[in-house]
Amino acid sequence: DPKIIQKPKYLVAVTGSEKILICEQYLGHNAMYWYRQSAKKPLEFMFSYSYQKLMDNQTASSRFQPQSSKKNHLDLQITALKPDDSATYFCASSQDQGNQDTQYFGPGTRLLVL
Amino acid sequence: GDSVTQTEGQVALSEEDFLTIHCNYSASGYPALFWYVQYPGEGPQFLFRASRDKEKGSSRGFEATYDKGTTSFHLRKASVQESDSAVYYCALGTSGGNYKPTFGKGTSLVVHP
Numbered sequence: 721d722p723k724i725i726q727k728p729k730y731l732v733a734v735t736g737s738e739k740i741l742i743c744e745q746y747l748g749h750n751a752m753y754w755y756r757q758s759a760k761k762p763l764e765f766m767f768s769y770s771y772q773k774l775m776d777n778q779t780a781s782s783r784f785q786p787q788s789s790k791k792n793h794l795d796l797q798i799t800a801l802k803p804d805d806s807a808t809y810f811c812a813s814s815q816d817q818g819n820q821d822t823q824y825f826g827p828g829t830r831l832l833v834l
Numbered sequence: 835g836d837s838v839t840q841t842e843g844q845v846a847l848s849e850e851d852f853l854t855i856h857c858n859y860s861a862s863g864y865p866a867l868f869w870y871v872q873y874p875g876e877g878p879q880f881l882f883r884a885s886r887d888k889e890k891g892s893s894r895g896f897e898a899t900y901d902k903g904t905t906s907f908h909l910r911k912a913s914v915q916e917s918d919s920a921v922y923y924c925a926l927g928t929s930g931g932n933y934k935p936t937f938g939k940g941t942s943l944v945v946h947p
Contacts, residue, residue, distance in 0.1 A: 724877075762937070762940045763878065763923060763937050763939075763940060765934055765936075765937070768934060768935070770933070810877050810878070812877070817928050819865055819866045819928055821927065822868070823870075824880065825877030825879065826877055827876060827877055828877050
């Protein structure tokens with residue numbers, strides 16, 4: 721059974737619209753993350769959460785808003801979508817945010833903005 | 835801030851060749867060091883880690899030794915297979931109140947049969 725679920729797997733959106741990317745982890749972890757990966761850039765850290773609290777935000781734009789309704793959920797709302805937002809978005813989790821904590825990644829959501 | 839520099843771009847080898855992917859880091863604290871591997875169409879997955887100086891991490895024939903003196907954690911494998919073709923990421927654990935995981939830019943390994 722998959723331990724980190726990301727929905728949807730593929731997403732096509734029009735410029736200016738809003739989408740929510742879903743992430744749920746069933747590893748019992750306390751920390752969750754979002755990353756973005758595009759053809760132009762390598763794996764790019766976006767946010768980290770610990771016990772549903774935002775710990776780090778490396779996203780310059782306020783169009784990207786994480787939402788944590790439960791400890792094992794961290795969704796990503798993206799508003800006013802642009803073609804440059806096209807990328808694969810990975811959710812990840814770790815037991816905590818300690819030095820030795822391994823990150824476990826989901827399968828990703830592939831977003832295409834037209 | 836913390837940073838990771840690894841072999842850039844693509845490494846192309848033939849089966850049974852020896853692999854080295856270089857990884858050097860800069861960190862204010864004493865981070866754990868990780869290697870992750872990403873196969874096409876999947877998310878990165880943990881390969882192994884090392885937490886202290888001179889410790890060797892290993893998995894699936896890959897290995898790397900934590901070297902605090904040279905701030906390095908080079909990935910090596912004695913004999914690669916076509917199935918090892920993937921992107922490899924070197925990463926730092928969080929330390930010193932830093933909650934941003936630090937990944938290198940990734941190295942694409944292509945192994946020809």
